[in-house]
Amino acid sequence: MKTYNWGIIGPGNIAGKFTAGLKTLENARLHSVASRSAERAAAFAGKFGYSNSFGNYRDFVSDPELDVVYIASPHSHHYEHTMLCLDNNKHVICEKAFAFNSSQVEEMINKAKQKNLFLMEALWPPFQPSYKKAHELLAGKKTGRVKYMISKFAFNSPYDPAARTFNPDLAGGSLLDIGIYPVIDALTFLGKPGSIKTSTVFAPTGVDSSIAVLFGYEDGRGASLYSSFTNDGGISTEIICEHANIKISRTRDHRQLLSVQFSNGEEEEYSFIPVSMGFNFEGEEVMKCLDKGLTESTVVPLSFSRQLINTLDEIRHNAGIIYPLEK
Numbered sequence: 001m002k003t004y005n006w007g008i009i010g011p012g013n014i015a016g017k018f019t020a021g022l023k024t025l026e027n028a029r030l031h032s033v034a035s036r037s038a039e040r041a042a043a044f045a046g047k048f049g050y051s052n053s054f055g056n057y058r059d060f061v062s063d064p065e066l067d068v069v070y071i072a073s074p075h076s077h078h079y080e081h082t083m084l085c086l087d088n089n090k091h092v093i094c095e096k097a098f099a100f101n102s103s104q105v106e107e108m109i110n111k112a113k114q115k116n117l118f119l120m121e122a123l124w125p126p127f128q129p130s131y132k133k134a135h136e137l138l139a140g141k142k143t144g145r146v147k148y149m150i151s152k153f154a155f156n157s158p159y160d161p162a163a164r165t166f167n168p169d170l171a172g173g174s175l176l177d178i179g180i181y182p183v184i185d186a187l188t189f190l191g192k193p194g195s196i197k198t199s200t201v202f203a204p205t206g207v208d209s210s211i212a213v214l215f216g217y218e219d220g221r222g223a224s225l226y227s228s229f230t231n232d233g234g235i236s237t238e239i240i241c242e243h244a245n246i247k248i249s250r251t252r253d254h255r256q257l258l259s260v261q262f263s264n265g266e267e268e269e270y271s272f273i274p275v276s277m278g279f280n281f282e283g284e285e286v287m288k289c290l291d292k293g294l295t296e297s298t299v300v301p302l303s304f305s306r307q308l309i310n311t312l313d314e315i316r317h318n319a320g321i322i323y324p325l326e327k
C-alpha cells in the first residue's frame with residue numbers, strides 16, 4: 001500500500017477533525033501545515049503531529065514531498081488555494097462549499113483536468129453509514145418512490161460580525177455553511193429541481209442568518225429545505241416515500257440515527273457511531289482513487305459538485321444573496 005504525504009491549508013476547527021480521521025488511516029502520513037502565521041502553523045503541527053509547518057502557502061506547495069492537500073480555509077479562499085495547489089502539482093480535496101460560485105468551480109475542474117490531478121469536494125454525507133442505509137432502503141421495493149423531502153440544519157450561533165460565518169467578505173452565511181447539506185440531500189434523493197423559491201432573513205452584515213428554500217419538480221415531487229444560525233432546530237432529513245417515511249438525523253454526541261416507518265405499521269431503527277465522526281472516509285476515498293490513478297471520485301464526482309454549486313448560485317440569485325467579492 002502506498003503512503004501519501006498529506007498537507008493542510010487553513011488549520012482551524014474542521015482541519016483538526018479531518019486530521020483525527022487521517023490518523024486512523026495507515027497510509028496517510030501527516031506531513032505539513034500551512035497558515036498565514038508561522039506560529040499558528042507550528043502550534044497546529046505540534047498539537048496534531050504534522051512533521052512540517054509553514055507560515056506562507058508558497059513554500060508549503062513548493063515542497064516536492066507533499067502529495068495531497070486538504071483545504072479548510074473560508075469559502076472565499078477555496079478557489080485561490082485550490083488553484084495554487086493544482087498549479088504546483090498537488091492533488092486536492094477542498095472543503096464545502098467548493099468555491100463561492102460556479103465560474104470558480106468550473107475553473108478549478110478545468111485546471112485539475114488539464115494537470116491530470118485528483119480533485120474532490122470534501123462532502124461528508126455520501127460516505128456516512130446513515131446515508132448508505134437510506135440508499136439501501138430506497139433501492140428495495142418496500143418504500144416506493146421518493147415524493148417529498150424535509151431537511152433542516154439549524155443551530156444557535158450568537159451574532160458576531162467578526163466571525164467567519166457572519167463575514168460577507170469570507171462568503172459567510174447559513175446557506176454555504178450549513179444550508180448546503182439540505183441542498184445536497186435534495187439533489188441526492190430527488191435530483192435537480194425545476195423551480196426554486198426562497199425566503200431569507202439577513203444578518204446586519206448582509207449574509208443570510210436563515211434561509212428557507214422550496215424545490216419544485218415537474219412531476220409534483222418537492223422539497224422543503226431550511227438552515228439557520230438563529231435556533232437549535234437540529235439536523236435532520238425526512239425522506240417521504242409512497243409507502244414509507246425515512247428520517248436521518250444527527251445527535252449532539254455525533255451519533256447518526258436512521259428510523260423508518262412503513263405504511264403497513266412496521267418500524268426499523270438504526271444508530272451508527274463511526275470512528276472520528278466519519279471524517280476518515282473522505283481521506284480514505286482520496287487515497288483509494290490515487291492508488292487507482294483516478295483523478296476524481298465516483299462517490300463525490302465533479303459532476304455532482306458542479307450541479308451543487310449551480311443550484312447554490314440559483315438559490316442565492318433568487319434570495320438576493322451577493323458577496324462583496326462578486327460585485
Ligand SMILES: NC(=O)c1ccc[n+]([C@@H]2O[C@H](COP(=O)([O-])OP(=O)(O)OC[C@H]3O[C@@H](n4cnc5c(N)ncnc54)[C@H](OP(=O)(O)O)[C@@H]3O)[C@@H](O)[C@H]2O)c1
Nearest residue numbers: 010011012013014035036040072073074075095096097164
Ligand atoms: N465538513 C464539515 O463537517 C465542516 C464543518 C465545519 C466547517 N466546514 C468547512 O470548512 C471550512 C473552514 O471552516 P472552519 O469552521 O474550520 O473555519 P475556521 O475555524 O475559521 O478555520 C479556517 C482557517 O482558514 C485559515 N484562513 C486562511 N485565510 C483566511 C482568511 N482570509 N480569513 C480567515 N481565515 C483564513 C485560518 O487559518 P490561519 O489564520 O492560521 O491562516 C483559519 O484557521 C469552511 O469551508 C467550512 O464550510 C466543514
